[in-house]
Amino acid sequence: MIVAEQKPIAEIAGYIDDCNKVLLVGCAGCVSICLTGGEKETGILAAALRIKRRLEGRPLETVTCTATRQCDPEYIDDLADLVMDADAVISLACGVGPQYLAARFPDKQVVPAMNTSFAGGSNGHGVWEEYCGLCGDCVLSLTGGICPIIRCAKSILNGPCGGSQYGKCEINKDIDCAWQLIHDRLKAQGRLETLKQVLPPKDWSRSRDGGPRKISREDVMT
Numbered sequence: 729m730i731v732a733e734q735k736p737i738a739e740i741a742g743y744i745d746d747c748n749k750v751l752l753v754g755c756a757g758c759v760s761i762c763l764t765g766g767e768k769e770t771g772i773l774a775a776a777l778r779i780k781r782r783l784e785g786r787p788l789e790t791v792t793c794t795a796t797r798q799c800d801p802e803y804i805d806d807l808a809d810l811v812m813d814a815d816a817v818i819s820l821a822c823g824v825g826p827q828y829l830a831a832r833f834p835d836k837q838v839v840p841a842m843n844t845s846f847a848g849g850s851n852g853h854g855v856w857e858e859y860c861g862l863c864g865d866c867v868l869s870l871t872g873g874i875c876p877i878i879r880c881a882k883s884i885l886n887g888p889c890g891g892s893q894y895g896k897c898e899i900n901k902d903i904d905c906a907w908q909l910i911h912d913r914l915k916a917q918g919r920l921e922t923l924k925q926v927l928p929p930k931d932w933s934r935s936r937d938g939g940p941r942k943i944s945r946e947d948v949m950t
Protein backbone atom coordinates (compact mmCIF):
# COMPACT_ATOMS: atom_id res chain seq x y z
CA MET A 729 0.00 0.00 0.00
CA ILE A 730 0.91 3.65 -0.25
CA VAL A 731 2.04 4.99 3.11
CA ALA A 732 1.56 8.69 3.85
CA GLU A 733 1.86 11.07 6.78
CA GLN A 734 -0.34 14.04 7.55
CA LYS A 735 1.20 17.48 7.11
CA PRO A 736 1.47 19.78 10.16
CA ILE A 737 -1.81 21.54 10.99
CA ALA A 738 -0.16 24.96 10.62
CA GLU A 739 0.88 24.17 7.04
CA ILE A 740 -2.60 22.98 6.04
CA ALA A 741 -4.24 25.94 7.77
CA GLY A 742 -1.91 28.30 5.92
CA TYR A 743 -3.10 27.02 2.55
CA ILE A 744 -6.75 27.78 3.38
CA ASP A 745 -6.17 30.99 5.32
CA ASP A 746 -8.53 33.02 3.12
CA CYS A 747 -11.33 30.41 3.08
CA ASN A 748 -14.54 30.48 5.09
CA LYS A 749 -15.75 27.00 4.22
CA VAL A 750 -13.71 23.96 3.25
CA LEU A 751 -14.50 20.41 2.23
CA LEU A 752 -12.21 17.76 3.69
CA VAL A 753 -12.14 14.56 1.66
CA GLY A 754 -10.73 11.42 3.25
CA CYS A 755 -9.93 8.23 1.36
CA ALA A 756 -10.97 4.74 2.41
CA GLY A 757 -7.98 3.21 0.60
CA CYS A 758 -4.34 2.98 1.68
CA VAL A 759 -4.28 6.12 3.84
CA SER A 760 -7.21 4.75 5.81
CA ILE A 761 -5.30 1.54 6.50
CA CYS A 762 -2.19 3.44 7.60
CA LEU A 763 -4.38 5.55 9.89
CA THR A 764 -3.67 8.97 8.39
CA GLY A 765 -6.43 9.84 5.94
CA GLY A 766 -9.52 7.75 6.67
CA GLU A 767 -12.90 8.86 8.01
CA LYS A 768 -11.72 9.22 11.60
CA GLU A 769 -8.58 11.21 10.73
CA THR A 770 -10.60 13.45 8.40
CA GLY A 771 -12.94 14.34 11.27
CA ILE A 772 -10.03 15.01 13.62
CA LEU A 773 -8.30 17.28 11.10
CA ALA A 774 -11.53 19.20 10.48
CA ALA A 775 -11.97 19.73 14.24
CA ALA A 776 -8.36 20.88 14.63
CA LEU A 777 -8.73 23.42 11.81
CA ARG A 778 -12.00 24.74 13.26
CA ILE A 779 -10.49 25.14 16.72
CA LYS A 780 -7.46 26.95 15.34
CA ARG A 781 -9.59 29.41 13.43
CA ARG A 782 -12.00 29.93 16.33
CA LEU A 783 -9.06 30.83 18.57
CA GLU A 784 -8.02 33.36 15.93
CA GLY A 785 -11.53 34.84 15.94
CA ARG A 786 -12.15 33.77 12.33
CA PRO A 787 -14.52 30.76 12.44
CA LEU A 788 -14.12 28.16 9.71
CA GLU A 789 -16.95 25.98 8.44
CA THR A 790 -15.96 22.44 7.55
CA VAL A 791 -17.72 19.62 5.73
CA THR A 792 -16.24 16.13 5.72
CA CYS A 793 -16.70 13.06 3.55
CA THR A 794 -14.68 9.97 2.69
CA ALA A 795 -14.33 8.69 -0.86
CA THR A 796 -14.12 4.96 -1.43
CA ARG A 797 -10.95 5.72 -3.41
CA GLN A 798 -9.64 9.08 -4.55
CA CYS A 799 -7.63 7.40 -7.32
CA ASP A 800 -10.77 6.47 -9.24
CA PRO A 801 -12.74 9.06 -11.26
CA GLU A 802 -16.15 7.54 -10.50
CA TYR A 803 -15.74 8.25 -6.78
CA ILE A 804 -14.47 11.78 -7.48
CA ASP A 805 -17.57 12.52 -9.58
CA ASP A 806 -19.77 11.71 -6.58
CA LEU A 807 -18.28 14.69 -4.72
CA ALA A 808 -19.37 17.36 -7.23
CA ASP A 809 -22.13 18.98 -5.15
CA LEU A 810 -20.02 19.14 -2.00
CA VAL A 811 -17.02 20.56 -3.88
CA MET A 812 -19.08 23.31 -5.54
CA ASP A 813 -20.34 24.45 -2.16
CA ALA A 814 -16.87 24.91 -0.63
CA ASP A 815 -14.18 27.58 -1.05
CA ALA A 816 -11.45 24.92 -1.17
CA VAL A 817 -11.01 21.17 -0.96
CA ILE A 818 -8.54 19.48 1.39
CA SER A 819 -7.56 15.99 0.25
CA LEU A 820 -6.37 13.45 2.78
CA ALA A 821 -5.40 10.95 0.08
CA CYS A 822 -1.91 10.18 -1.22
CA GLY A 823 -0.59 12.49 -3.93
CA VAL A 824 -2.88 10.91 -6.50
CA GLY A 825 -6.09 12.10 -4.84
CA PRO A 826 -5.45 15.87 -4.94
CA GLN A 827 -4.47 15.57 -8.61
CA TYR A 828 -7.68 13.73 -9.51
CA LEU A 829 -9.70 16.32 -7.60
CA ALA A 830 -7.84 19.24 -9.23
CA ALA A 831 -8.36 17.74 -12.70
CA ARG A 832 -12.08 17.11 -12.13
CA PHE A 833 -12.72 20.51 -10.50
CA PRO A 834 -10.22 22.89 -12.20
CA ASP A 835 -11.87 26.03 -10.80
CA LYS A 836 -11.48 24.90 -7.21
CA GLN A 837 -8.41 25.24 -4.98
CA VAL A 838 -7.29 21.76 -3.92
CA VAL A 839 -4.97 21.39 -0.94
CA PRO A 840 -2.99 18.24 -0.08
CA ALA A 841 -3.13 17.37 3.61
CA MET A 842 -0.65 14.53 3.24
CA ASN A 843 2.99 13.91 2.50
CA THR A 844 3.09 10.69 0.48
CA SER A 845 6.00 8.65 1.77
CA PHE A 846 6.48 5.22 0.19
CA ALA A 847 5.10 1.86 -0.91
CA GLY A 848 5.30 -0.48 2.03
CA GLY A 849 3.45 -2.35 4.70
CA SER A 850 2.73 -2.70 8.37
CA ASN A 851 5.32 -4.20 10.70
CA GLY A 852 3.54 -4.07 14.02
CA HIS A 853 1.01 -1.68 15.50
CA GLY A 854 1.74 1.88 14.36
CA VAL A 855 4.83 0.91 12.34
CA TRP A 856 5.05 0.98 8.55
CA GLU A 857 8.14 0.28 6.49
CA GLU A 858 9.12 0.76 2.89
CA TYR A 859 9.40 -2.40 0.78
CA CYS A 860 9.21 -1.42 -2.88
CA GLY A 861 10.71 1.45 -4.87
CA LEU A 862 8.30 0.90 -7.78
CA CYS A 863 11.22 0.33 -10.16
CA GLY A 864 9.08 -1.31 -12.85
CA ASP A 865 11.39 -4.32 -13.31
CA CYS A 866 11.17 -6.57 -10.26
CA VAL A 867 14.18 -8.73 -9.39
CA LEU A 868 12.77 -10.39 -6.26
CA SER A 869 12.90 -13.85 -7.88
CA LEU A 870 16.70 -13.58 -7.93
CA THR A 871 17.12 -12.03 -4.49
CA GLY A 872 15.16 -14.38 -2.26
CA GLY A 873 12.15 -12.10 -2.08
CA ILE A 874 14.16 -9.22 -0.55
CA CYS A 875 14.28 -5.97 -2.49
CA PRO A 876 17.86 -4.70 -2.93
CA ILE A 877 16.65 -1.38 -4.31
CA ILE A 878 14.92 -0.37 -1.10
CA ARG A 879 16.34 -2.56 1.63
CA CYS A 880 20.02 -2.02 0.72
CA ALA A 881 21.08 1.49 1.76
CA LYS A 882 23.08 1.83 -1.48
CA SER A 883 20.51 0.06 -3.67
CA ILE A 884 23.25 -2.31 -4.82
CA LEU A 885 22.07 -4.91 -7.33
CA ASN A 886 25.06 -7.21 -6.84
CA GLY A 887 26.01 -7.03 -3.20
CA PRO A 888 27.16 -6.92 -0.57
CA CYS A 889 29.21 -3.76 -0.75
CA GLY A 890 31.99 -4.93 1.55
CA GLY A 891 31.06 -2.75 4.49
CA SER A 892 28.56 -5.12 6.05
CA GLN A 893 29.54 -6.19 9.56
CA TYR A 894 27.87 -8.78 11.76
CA GLY A 895 24.83 -8.70 9.50
CA LYS A 896 24.30 -4.96 9.86
CA CYS A 897 24.50 -2.24 7.20
CA GLU A 898 27.57 0.00 7.25
CA ILE A 899 25.43 3.04 6.43
CA ASN A 900 22.85 2.43 9.12
CA LYS A 901 23.69 0.08 11.98
CA ASP A 902 19.99 -0.08 12.90
CA ILE A 903 19.10 -2.03 9.77
CA ASP A 904 20.11 -5.48 8.66
CA CYS A 905 22.37 -5.68 5.61
CA ALA A 906 19.95 -6.52 2.82
CA TRP A 907 22.55 -8.62 1.05
CA GLN A 908 23.27 -10.61 4.18
CA LEU A 909 19.54 -11.30 4.34
CA ILE A 910 19.49 -12.22 0.65
CA HIS A 911 22.44 -14.58 1.15
CA ASP A 912 20.86 -16.22 4.19
CA ARG A 913 17.48 -16.62 2.48
CA LEU A 914 18.96 -18.18 -0.67
CA LYS A 915 21.17 -20.45 1.43
CA ALA A 916 18.15 -21.67 3.41
CA GLN A 917 16.43 -22.43 0.09
CA GLY A 918 19.48 -24.24 -1.26
CA ARG A 919 19.69 -21.65 -4.04
CA LEU A 920 23.04 -19.93 -3.33
CA GLU A 921 24.02 -20.57 -6.96
CA THR A 922 21.59 -17.78 -7.83
CA LEU A 923 24.11 -15.26 -6.47
CA LYS A 924 26.50 -16.12 -9.32
CA GLN A 925 24.03 -14.56 -11.69
CA VAL A 926 25.18 -10.96 -12.14
CA LEU A 927 22.27 -8.56 -12.34
CA PRO A 928 22.67 -6.06 -15.19
CA PRO A 929 22.51 -2.31 -14.52
CA LYS A 930 18.92 -1.36 -13.84
CA ASP A 931 16.94 0.02 -16.74
CA TRP A 932 15.61 3.07 -14.97
CA SER A 933 13.70 4.11 -18.09
CA ARG A 934 11.07 1.61 -16.90
CA SER A 935 10.84 3.63 -13.72
CA ARG A 936 10.60 7.11 -15.19
CA ASP A 937 10.32 6.71 -18.94
CA GLY A 938 10.55 10.45 -19.55
CA GLY A 939 7.31 11.19 -17.72
CA PRO A 940 4.50 9.50 -15.83
CA ARG A 941 4.23 5.77 -16.43
CA LYS A 942 1.11 4.26 -17.91
CA ILE A 943 -0.24 0.72 -18.16
CA SER A 944 -3.07 -0.04 -20.59
CA ARG A 945 -4.64 -3.49 -20.45
CA GLU A 946 -6.84 -4.28 -23.43
CA ASP A 947 -8.19 -7.40 -21.72
CA VAL A 948 -10.03 -5.31 -19.13
CA MET A 949 -10.95 -2.35 -21.35
CA THR A 950 -14.62 -2.03 -22.29
Ligand code: SF4
Pocket residue numbers: 859860861862863864865866867868875876877878
Ligand atom coordinates in the same frame (compact mmCIF):
# COMPACT_ATOMS: atom_id res chain seq x y z
S1 SF4 B 1 12.93 -4.88 -7.36
FE1 SF4 B 1 11.73 -3.10 -8.01
S2 SF4 B 1 9.57 -3.78 -8.22
FE2 SF4 B 1 10.73 -5.38 -7.06
S3 SF4 B 1 10.35 -4.84 -4.90
FE3 SF4 B 1 12.27 -3.82 -5.49
S4 SF4 B 1 11.73 -1.76 -6.22
FE4 SF4 B 1 9.84 -3.01 -6.12
Ligand code: SF4
Pocket residue numbers: 879880881882883884887888889890891892893896897898899900904905906907908
Ligand atom coordinates in the same frame (compact mmCIF):
# COMPACT_ATOMS: atom_id res chain seq x y z
S1 SF4 C 1 26.17 -3.00 4.15
FE1 SF4 C 1 24.66 -4.26 3.05
S2 SF4 C 1 22.72 -3.06 3.09
FE2 SF4 C 1 24.39 -1.66 3.69
S3 SF4 C 1 24.97 -0.66 1.79
FE3 SF4 C 1 26.35 -2.44 2.02
S4 SF4 C 1 25.32 -4.12 0.91
FE4 SF4 C 1 23.79 -2.49 1.21
